[in-house]
Amino acid sequence: MGDLIEEWATQVAxxxxxxxxxxxxxxxxxxxxxxxxxxxxxxxxxxxLAAAATLHDIGYAPRLAVTGFHPLDGARFLRDKHKADQRLVRLVANHSFALLEAEERGLREDLATEFPLLNDPLLVDALVYCDMTTTPDGDRTTAQDRVAEIRSRYGDDSVVGRFIRRAAPEIFASVERVEAALAAQPR
Incomplete structure (x- = not known):
């Protein structure tokens, strides 16, 4: 099943x-x-994780942007159009502390009700790690530099700027946990 979900995610994205x-x-x-x-x-x-990484920003697609909040728009598309796996949809909906941004946008209840956060901390952290250590151009970066880039791009007074400032400590903690798990892996 693993390869199939990854192939499907790549086709859709x-x-x-x-x-x-x-x-x-x-x-x-x-x-x-x-x-x-x-x-x-x-x-x-x-x-x-690979499928969620591939689909995490699908809600930015112009034809899918209904609310303008990409985690919610993407998750609804995957659920409603593709009947995607519930865990996958919930990961997309909640990637990178989306509940905090949903709160800034007045959409927290919608997101939390439709797509409850998974009770799988390492999986959730892993998606945060992958997203927040990747530049807009797909290159590797640090979480600190990624947060700084987002703040610079959107501005501190924007919805995204306010969200990313609030989420930064959680993002950094997630990245640290994943880096610790990676370091503990046998080589």
Whole structure:
């Protein structure tokens, strides 16, 4: 099943992002590459992480942007159009502390009700790690530099700027936990 979900995720994300949002697609490809590298710490959930990494920003696709909040728009698309795996949809909906941004947008109750956060801390942390250590162009970066880039791009007074400032300590903690798990892996 692992390869099938990854192949399907790549097909869906390519169709929605590759032509319309090439820079977002480059980021997505980098996040997916990181997910493949991190996968061994997750065992049988490695393919789920790779699929979630591939689909995490699908809600940015112009034809899918209903609320303007990409985690919610993407998760609804995956649930409603593709009847995607519930765990996958919940990971996409909640990636990188989306509940905090949903709160800034007045959408917290919608997100939390429709897509409850998974009770799988390492899997959730792994997706945060992959997203927050990848630049908009798909290159590797530190979480600190990624947060600084997001703040610079959106501005501190924007919805995203306020969210990322609030989420930064949680992002850094997630990244540290994943780096510790990776360091503990036998070589």
């Amino acid at each position: 390519t169709a929605e992002l590759a032509c319309t949002l090439p820079r977002r697609w480059a980021h997505t490809q980098g996040v997916t590459k990181r997910a493949v590298q991190v996968g061994p710490i997750l065992g049988q959930d490695a393919s789920l």
